[in-house]
Amino acid sequence: MRAPLRWVLWDVKDTLLKVRLSVGEQYCKEAERMGLSLNPEEVTAAFHQVYRHYSSKYPNYGLAQGLNGQSWWIGVVRDTFSHCRVQDPSLLNTMAQKLYLNFSNAENWEVFPDSVKALESCTALGLKLGVVSNFDNRLETILRVCGLLPHFSFLITSEKAGVAKPTPAIFVQALQKCGVPAASIAHIGDHYVNDYLCSRSLGIHGFLLDRHNKNYPDVPQEHRLSSLEELPSRLQQHIS
Structure with a gap:
């Protein structure tokens, strides 16, 4: 007898939300506040x-x-600016600190239009939700300021877990929190290896969110989502 679905695990970045501006644009805005004029394309590279x-x-x-x-x-931010010929150590440190804090603010993130409805639909189906994300410890704050945090029963970040996808151990921690077999859990994410292959290697129902219609010939159509609007009907097939 097939185990009924009880939990849905979620990736976050590029699944539920995305950075509003390119890295180059974000970094150049901060540099401009400090009196510097940099090229966004050069900074992005x-x-x-x-x-x-x-x-x-x-x-x-x-x-x-x-x-x-x-x-x-x-370190990443400092070295990025250093590659763009910014050499003042004090200036580098100030911009790096500010950008680290700025990326916890809601104005730097955009929630996808289909995200909230998908989360609400999962809850309406009687499913509990958790997060498994390769992210640092700012994620809880980001989800809170973006209005998404109340949907989730737990968050596992790779920084907190001490291990990152595609290492299965991060999903093992999620399995322990869910307290149900892998066959009673689904996972939604946009990364073929980190989300789809890794979750399925443990028996979790992995779904690959493919917003840009990339070619994944070995992913069955029933495992692919072109948008989160397709998710509720896919999950219903596994609930009873």
Whole structure:
């Protein structure tokens, strides 16, 4: 007999909400407040280079190397501006600190139009909701200021968990919080490896949110969502 669905786990960034402006635009706005004029495209390119370096050398916010989410991000921001020829240590530190705090504010995030209705529909179906996200400890504040936090029974961030997707251990922590078998849990996310493959490797009903119609030939159509509007009908098939 098939186990009925009881929980829905959610990724957050690029699933329920997204950054409102590009990184280059955000960083240049802060630089402008400090009297600097930088090129957003150059800053964006520098950011991606630095971000890849930090993610490779200091994975999951460098927890294993004694860093945390805040110190990791401040390093990323400082090095991004340094690549754009900003050299004043005091100025670099000030901008990095301000940007770290600014990204906890609602004005820097945009909730997707289909997010709230999807969360409400899950609750109406009698399902409990949790978060499993590769994110730092600001996530609870971000969800609160964006009005999404009350929908969730628990939040697991990779910084708090000490492990990041696609390592299955982060989902194991979620399974323990849910207190039901993996077959009674669904997970919604936009990343093929981190969300879809990782959750399904544990027997969770993983759904891949594909807002941009990318080509995933090995993902069955019934596991793909082009928008969250399609989610309730998919979940209903697993409830009873």
